[in-house]
């Protein structure tokens with residue numbers, strides 16, 4: 582039987598422990614997982630593509646069946662080029678569901694042979710998002726336990742906290 586390759590796409594600005602948890606879960610299900618970083622997102626990222634790519638690579642270094650790549654354009658076109666069978670996306674709460682189901686169904690319309698698989702992170706990571714991590718960091722809060730240690734370190738170097746004066 583042929584090997585099953587899945588793609589875990591995202592902006593990863595930066596990778597959180599929730600993302601990492603999903604990467605671990607996916608790597609146990611699929612023969613190979615590509616963590617695919619979107620390079621031409623419209624939103625202005627905190628970390629540039631190279632920085633995000635490096636963090637992803639460092640965090641997944643010891644995972645034998647996981648690789649990191651970048652893509653631009655349509656996700657389904659990239660997935661077809663890679664011969665992938667599935668796209669992995671995380672669902673943390675009901676609030677994620679609407680956007681995710683819309684994207685999954687649109688991707689299925691564009692490429693019917695490709696399946697989107699939704700995975701839930703551990704409950705302890707269900708409230709983590711890159712957006713909140715950046716906000717906490719900017720306001721001088723600790724992100725320990727929310728992101729891998731190396732990301733915590735890069736965040737502290739990148740962000741000069743905005744401390745409101747009272």
Ligand code: PNS
Nearest residue numbers: 590591592593619654655656684687688
């Ligand atoms: O981490 P994010 O920002 O939630 O990831 C969103 C991502 C990268 C998966 C999504 O924006 C995407 O697939 N972009 C590529 C362009 C594309 O295929 N758009 C059509 C989606 S139906």
